Amino acid sequence: MANDYDLVVLGSGPGGYVAAIRAAQLGLKVAIVERENLGGICLNWGCIPTKALLRSAEVFHTMKHAAAYGLAADNIRADLDAVVKRSRSVAKQLNQGIAHLMKKNKITVHMGAGRLTAPRKLEVQNDKGTQALSAKHIIVATGARARDLPFAPADGQRVWTYRHAMTPKELPTKLLVIGSGAIGIEFASFYNDMGSEVTVVEMLGRIVPVEDEDVSAFLERALVKQGMQILTGAGVEAINVSSVGISAKIKSKDGKMAEMAFSHVIVAVGIAPNTESIGLEALGIKTERGIIAVDDYGQTNVSGVWAIGDVTPGPWLAHKASHEGVIAAEAIAKALGNKDVHPHAMDKANIPGCTYCHPQVASVGLTEAKAKAAGYAVKAGTFPFMGNGKAIALGEPEGFIKTVFDANTGELLGAHMIGAEVTELIQGYVVGKTLETTETELMATVFPHPTLSEMMHESVLAAYGKALHI
Amino acid sequence: MAIEIKMPALSPTMEEGTLAKWLVKVGQSVASGDILAEIETDKATMEFEAVDEGVITAISVAEGSEGVKVGTVIATLAVEGEVADPVPSAPVAASAPTLPAADSAPDTATPPPAARASSPAANGDRVIASPLAKRIAAQAGVDLRSITGTGPGGRIVKADVEAASRGAAPRLATAVPAVGASQPTVAAVAPDFGIPYESEKLNNVRKTIARRLTEAKQTIPHIYLTVDVRLDALLKLRGELNTALEADGVKLSVNDLLIKALGKALLRVPKCNVSFAGDELRKYARADVSVAVAAPSGLITPIIVDAANKGLAQISTEMKVLAEKAKSGKLQPHEYQGGTASLSNLGMFGIKQFEAVINPPQAMIMAVGAGEQRPYVVDGALAIASVMCATGSFDHRAIDGADGAQLMQAFKDLVEQPLGLVA
Numbered sequence: 001m002a003n004d005y006d007l008v009v010l011g012s013g014p015g016g017y018v019a020a021i022r023a024a025q026l027g028l029k030v031a032i033v034e035r036e037n038l039g040g041i042c043l044n045w046g047c048i049p050t051k052a053l054l055r056s057a058e059v060f061h062t063m064k065h066a067a068a069y070g071l072a073a074d075n076i077r078a079d080l081d082a083v084v085k086r087s088r089s090v091a092k093q094l095n096q097g098i099a100h101l102m103k104k105n106k107i108t109v110h111m112g113a114g115r116l117t118a119p120r121k122l123e124v125q126n127d128k129g130t131q132a133l134s135a136k137h138i139i140v141a142t143g144a145r146a147r148d149l150p151f152a153p154a155d156g157q158r159v160w161t162y163r164h165a166m167t168p169k170e171l172p173t174k175l176l177v178i179g180s181g182a183i184g185i186e187f188a189s190f191y192n193d194m195g196s197e198v199t200v201v202e203m204l205g206r207i208v209p210v211e212d213e214d215v216s217a218f219l220e221r222a223l224v225k226q227g228m229q230i231l232t233g234a235g236v237e238a239i240n241v242s243s244v245g246i247s248a249k250i251k252s253k254d255g256k257m258a259e260m261a262f263s264h265v266i267v268a269v270g271i272a273p274n275t276e277s278i279g280l281e282a283l284g285i286k287t288e289r290g291i292i293a294v295d296d297y298g299q300t301n302v303s304g305v306w307a308i309g310d311v312t313p314g315p316w317l318a319h320k321a322s323h324e325g326v327i328a329a330e331a332i333a334k335a336l337g338n339k340d341v342h343p344h345a346m347d348k349a350n351i352p353g354c355t356y357c358h359p360q361v362a363s364v365g366l367t368e369a370k371a372k373a374a375g376y377a378v379k380a381g382t383f384p385f386m387g388n389g390k391a392i393a394l395g396e397p398e399g400f401i402k403t404v405f406d407a408n409t410g411e412l413l414g415a416h417m418i419g420a421e422v423t424e425l426i427q428g429y430v431v432g433k434t435l436e437t438t439e440t441e442l443m444a445t446v447f448p449h450p451t452l453s454e455m456m457h458e459s460v461l462a463a464y465g466k467a468l469h470i
Numbered sequence: 471m472a473i474e475i476k477m478p479a480l481s482p483t484m485e486e487g488t489l490a491k492w493l494v495k496v497g498q499s500v501a502s503g504d505i506l507a508e509i510e511t512d513k514a515t516m517e518f519e520a521v522d523e524g525v526i527t528a529i530s531v532a533e534g535s536e537g538v539k540v541g542t543v544i545a546t547l548a549v550e551g552e553v554a555d556p557v558p559s560a561p562v563a564a565s566a567p568t569l570p571a572a573d574s575a576p577d578t579a580t581p582p583p584a585a586r587a588s589s590p591a592a593n594g595d596r597v598i599a600s601p602l603a604k605r606i607a608a609q610a611g612v613d614l615r616s617i618t619g620t621g622p623g624g625r626i627v628k629a630d631v632e633a634a635s636r637g638a639a640p641r642l643a644t645a646v647p648a649v650g651a652s653q654p655t656v657a658a659v660a661p662d663f664g665i666p667y668e669s670e671k672l673n674n675v676r677k678t679i680a681r682r683l684t685e686a687k688q689t690i691p692h693i694y695l696t697v698d699v700r701l702d703a704l705l706k707l708r709g710e711l712n713t714a715l716e717a718d719g720v721k722l723s724v725n726d727l728l729i730k731a732l733g734k735a736l737l738r739v740p741k742c743n744v745s746f747a748g749d750e751l752r753k754y755a756r757a758d759v760s761v762a763v764a765a766p767s768g769l770i771t772p773i774i775v776d777a778a779n780k781g782l783a784q785i786s787t788e789m790k791v792l793a794e795k796a797k798s799g800k801l802q803p804h805e806y807q808g809g810t811a812s813l814s815n816l817g818m819f820g821i822k823q824f825e826a827v828i829n830p831p832q833a834m835i836m837a838v839g840a841g842e843q844r845p846y847v848v849d850g851a852l853a854i855a856s857v858m859c860a861t862g863s864f865d866h867r868a869i870d871g872a873d874g875a876q877l878m879q880a881f882k883d884l885v886e887q888p889l890g891l892v893a
Contacts, residue, residue: 344622409609411602411628436600436628 005031007332008122008135010114010278013040014047015309015321016141017098022329024105026338031133032107033114033124038098040143042318044091045163050186052087053166054356057193061358068395078194080171087166116140116279119304137304137332140285140292141325142278144271144310149178152239152267158246159239160266162187172196172264176248178236180207182355184268185219189357192228199229199260201236201250208355212367212416214382214402219418222359222398239265273311296345298328306332320351352430354423359399362426364433365414368404377407379439381463383455385419387470390450396420401459403429410438415459421452428456439464473522475545477531477538480509480516481803487511488536488674489544498526506545512678514770514806515799524549536674599626610635675768686830690746691866694825697878701841701856704888711892715783724841725761725815726786730891732813732836733757733777735880742877743810745831746868752831760809760829761789763796770796771829773809782891817841823859833865834874836881860885 006028009016017039020032037044056078066073102109110133112126122133146161148154154161165187173196177188180202192198200207200223206216207223207230220230233253240247246262273290285300285307286293292307294300300307306328309321323346330343355361371378385391385399399419406413415429432442439460447457461467477487488510494500500520507518528546531538538544597614599607603626607614612635619626672680701724708722715722736743736757745752757778760771772792774785795801811833814826817840826837839859846855860881864874884890 342622409602409606436602438601438605441601 003031003131003133005029005108005133005135006336007031007137007139007329008033008114008133009139009141010116010122011040011141011143011274011309012038012098012102012109013141013143013309013321014042014318015143015325016040016139017101017325018322019139019141019308019325019329020107021101021105022326023332024107026329026333026341028329028333028336030105030107031110031135032102033110033112033122033133035111035113037095038102038109039091039095041145043094043098045166047318048094049087049091049166050162050190051356052090053083053190054186054358056083056086057190058358061193065395078171080168080194083194084167114278116283116305119283119302122279136336137306139298139325139328139332140275140278140280140300140305140307140311141309141321142274142311143321144273144316146183146267147270147272149236149239149267149269152236152241152265154267155241158241158264160264162266162268165266172262174245174262174264175199176201176236176246176260176262176265177268178265179268179270180209180230180232181268181270182208182353184266185223185355185357185361187266187268188228189223192223192226193358197227197229199231199262201234202230202232203235205233207232208361210353211355211361211363212402212414213369214400215361215363215416215418218400219357219359219361222418223357226358271310271316275311296327297331297343298324299331315348315351315353317351317353320346320348323351347434350430350433352426354426356423359396359419360422361418362422363414363416364426364430365412366404367414367416368402371404371406371413376413378413379405379407379463381405381459381461381467383458383462383467383470385452385455387458388450388452388455390452390454391420393450394420394452401425401455403456403459403463405439405460405463410440412437412439412442415456419452425453425456428453472527473524473547473549474543475506475520475547477540477542477544478509478518479540480511480518481807484511484540484803486537486539489531489533489538490515492529492533494526494529494545496526496529500524500526500547510674511803512674514675514801514803516802520547522547522549597626598624599631600628602628603631606635607631673767675765675770679768682830683827686828690828690830692825692828692863693866693869693871693874694861694863695871695874695878696823696859696861697882698857699860699882699885700846701858701885704885705841705856707888707892711782718783720783720786722782722786723789724817725813725838726782726789727888727891728815728836728838728885729759729761729774729777729785729789729813730780730782731881731884731888732811733759733774733779734884734890735877736811737778738880739873739877741873742834742864742869744833744868745810746833746865747831751868754810757811758809760806760812760832761792762812762814762826763793765796765799767799770801770806771809771812772796772801772806775808811835813838817858823861825861826863828863828865833868834877835863837861837863 007023007030009020009032012032012034016032020030024030042048060078063073063076110124112124114122114124116138117123120134120136122138124131124133152159156164162183171194172191175191175196175198177184177198177200180200184200185208188198188200207220208216224230231252235251236248237251238249246265248260248262250258250260252258275287275290275292280287283302283305285302285305291313292300292311294307294312298306298308308324308328310316327343327346330341333341334343349365352362352364368378368380380402382400382402386397391397396419402416404414412433417426442460447454458467458469489507490510491508493505493507501523502520504520505517506520509516509518524547526545527548531542531544598619599614606628612631614626617626617630617634620630621627704727708724708727712721740753743754743757756776758773758775759777760773762769762771774788777785792805809832812829812835814835815838816824817838821839823839824837826835828835841856841858843854844857846853846857848855862874862878
C-alpha cells in the first residue's frame with residue numbers, strides 16, 4: 001500500500017508544506033501534492049520574490065540619495081533584467097529548500113493536479129497519467145489567485161496581475177495600479193522607486209483600507225511626496241487596450257469621468273480561492289462564495305477533510321496559513337490517537353499584517369476606530385520616528401508607532417506602525433498580545449538603545465501620558 | 471531528602487488558620503504521630519501530628535502567625551540519617567504538591583517541581599495566568615484559583631476569566647458554610663470619642679461568628695414565630711426518668727429533652743428541615759440538631775446527629791462530652807460543622823423570650839426561654855403552670871409562615887405530651 005497515507009496535503013504553499021512537516025514530526029505518514037512549484041505562490045510568485053524586488057528598489061532609492069549620507073555616486077541606473085533575475089534566483093533557492101525539507105521529513109511529493117474523488121481518496125494527474133492515493137485525512141491547501149476585473153482580463157502584455165508584474169520585460173513608463181491593498185501598494189512602491197510614473201486608484205476612501213486611518217493618511221502623503229498620483233474614492237470603469245498602451249475611464253470621487261492613458265495596468269483587487277475542480281462539490285464540502293467553511297481547527301463539514309490558508313476565511317496571509325497548517329496537523333494527530341498534542345485554536349486578533357512599501361506598514365489587532373466601534377473605552381498613544389535617535393541616524397525620520405489600549409483593563413488591543421523596518425518590529429507587540437500583556441508589562445520592559453524598538457516603548461508610555469522623548 | 475511540612479486543611483472548608491503554638495524545636499527528632507503544633511482554625515484549636523519521622527531542620531512560620539494559608543510550608547523535616555538539603559530540591563510524596571492534571575500539561579510543560587519548591591511563595595501553589603487575566607479577575611472579583619485555564623499549559627487566559635465572571639462564578643454564599651474565611655469581616659472602624667478603652671484582638675472564633683452572623687442577618691429574611699409551651703408533663707417525666715436512670719449515672723437536662731423534641735418535630739414537618747441553596751432547596755432526610763454552647767472563646771454549636779432517633783440517655787451523654795470539648799476548644803470540625811437546624815436556650819439566665827439568628831446554611835433555629843410558673847388557663851379555669859416561650863426563626867426564602875407554624879405546633883405537642891419522646 002505504497003500510496004496509502006495518514007495524511008495527504010493538497011497544495012505545497014506556506015500552509016500546506018508546513019502542515020506536512022508538522023504532521024511528519026508527529027509520526028504520521030504524509031504525502032503532499034503540488035501542481036506547479038513546491039512552496040506555492042508565497043515562495044515562488046508572492047511574498048519572497050516581491051521582497052527581493054523591493055530590496056533592489058530600496059537600495060536604488062538609497063543610492064539616489066547617497067549625497068544625504070555624505071556619499072557620492074554617479075551614473076546611477078537600474079538594470080531591470082538583473083533585478084528580476086535576482087528575484088527569480090531567490091525564489092529558486094527557497095524552492096529547492098522546500099524540496100530538501102520534504103525529503104528530510106520523509107514526506108512523499110506527488111507533482112500534479114490533485115482532486116478529491118471520495119472520502120479518503122484522491123487522484124493526482126500529470127503528464128505521465130493518473131495516480132490514485134488514499135489517506136485517513138486530507139488537508140486542502142490549494143491557496144488563491146488574483147481576482148480579475150471582468151472588463152480587463154489580464155493578458156500579461158499590458159494588463160498584469162501580480163504574477164506578470166513580478167517578471168517585467170520592460171519598465172512601464174506610466175503605470176496604473178488598481179487596488180491599494182498590500183499587493184497593489186507594494187508594486188506601486190516598487191515601480192515608483194524604479195522610475196515609472198505611477199497612479200493608484202482605490203475605490204474606498206483611503207489607501208491600505210484595513211490599516212488604521214492615521215496610517216493610511218500618513219502613507220498617502222508619503223507616496224504623493226515620492227511622486228505618485230493617488231485617487232481614492234475612485235473607480236476604473238473601463239479599459240481599452242491597444243498595441244501602444246491603455247486608456248482607462250476613471251470615475252473620480254466627485255463623480256467626474258476622466259479618460260487617462262497608461263502604458264500598463266496592474267490589477268490588484270483581491271484574490272479568489274482555488275476551490276474549483278478539486279472535487280469539493282462531489283464530497284459535499286460546504287463553501288461560501290468559494291471559501292471553505294471550517295471550525296477552529298480547520299475541520300470542514302466532511303469528516304477527515306480539512307482546509308487551511310487562502311481557501312478558508314481570511315486574513316489571507318502566508319503566516320496565517322502556516323499557523324493553521326500546524327493547528328490542523330496537530331488536530332489530525334490527536335484524532336489519530338496521539339495524546340501528547342494539544343492543538344490550540346488561533347486568535348485572529350493576534351495575526352499581524354505587513355506591507356513592504358516605502359515607508360513600510362505593519363499592524364496587529366484593532367485600529368483605534370474599530371476598537372471604539374467595538375465599544376471599548378480607548379487609550380491610544382503615538383510616537384513619531386522624528387523623536388527617535390536611531391531613526392534619525394538611519395536617515396529615516398518619517399513614520400510613527402501607535403498603540404491602542406482598553407482603558408479599563410489595560411489590554412493591548414492593537415498596534416499600528418509606519419516607517420523604516422516596522423515589519424521587523426511588529427512581532428514584539430504580537431508576542432505581548434499573544435501573552436495577553438497589559439500596559440504594565442510593556443512599560444516595565446527594557447528596550448535596547450539605540451534602536452527603532454524604543455519607539456514601541458514610547459508609544460505605550462504616550463498612551464498613558466508618560467512618553468519621555470516628546 | 472527534605473520533607474516540607476505544610477499548613478494542613480483541618481476541615482474541608484479551612485482556607486487559613488493561626489499557628490497557635492509550636493510543640494517542637496529545630497533539631498528535634500520527631501516520630502510519626504508526635505504532636506508538632508497546635509493550629510487554631512476558625513472554630514477550634516487542633517493538634518497537628520507528624521506523618522513522617524525525621525529531624526526538624528527549619529521552622530518557617532513563627533508561633534502566633536495568623537492567616538497562614540493552607541498549603542504554606544510551615545516547617546522542614548529531614549529524614550533521619552540524611553543531610554538536609556539547604557534548599558529543598560523537590561517536594562516529596564508526603565506533601566505532594568497539587569500539580570495540574572497530566573492531560574492539561576502539554577509539551578510546554580508546567581514548571582518543574584524544583585522551581586516550585588525553591589520559590590518561597592508564601593501562599594501555596596502558584597496560579598498560572600496571563601497578566602490580562604489577572605487584572606480582569608481582580609477587577610471582577612473572581613478568584614483565579616477557582617478557574618481552570620484553557621491556554622497553553624493550562625494557563626488561565628482572558629477568555630477563561632470572562633467565562634467565569636459571566637456565569638459560573640462560585641457564589642452560593644448561603645449554601646456553602648464557612649467559605650471565604652479570608653474575607654475581611656465588617657471593617658467598621660469605630661470613631662474614638664476619648665472614652666478610655668482597651669482593645670482586644672479578635673480571635674478566629676470571634677471573627678467567624680461576626681462574619682457568619684452578619685451574613686445571616688444581611689442575606690436571610692428572617693420570620694419569627696413564638697408559642698407558649700407548657701412544661702409540667704415534661705418536668706414530671708424528666709424526674710421519673712432521672713430516678714430510673716440514676717443507677718446508670720445518667721442525668722437528663724431539660725435541654726436534652728428539647729433537643730429530641732426539636733429533632734422529632736423536624737421529621738414531622740420536613741418542610742422545615744431544609745437549606746436554601748441558591749437555585750435549589752436541599753431537603754434533609756435526617757434531623758441533626760446543632761446546640762448552641764457558650765465556650766470561653768465564643769459561641770459554638772456542636773451537633774447531635776440524628777437527634778430524632780437517638781435515645782434520651784445517649785443524647786444526654788453525647789451532649790456532655792461535646793459541651794466539655796467545646797469549652798476546652800477541642801471540638802473536631804465534624805463535630806460542629808453541619809446540622810440541619812439549631813437550638814439555643816437562654817432559659818438558665820432567666821430570659822423569658824428571644825429571637826435567635828439563623829445559623830447558615832440552616833433554615834431554622836429554635837430559641838427557648840426560661841420555664842417559669844405562670845398564671846395559666848387550664849380547662850377554662852385559671853391555674854398555675856410551668857410555661858416557657860419558644861421562638862422559631864425561619865429562613866422565609868425556604869419556609870413559608872404556615873409551615874413554620876406547623877413546626878412550632880409539632881414542637882409544642884411533643885413537649886406537652888412528652889411520652890412521644892421516649893417512644
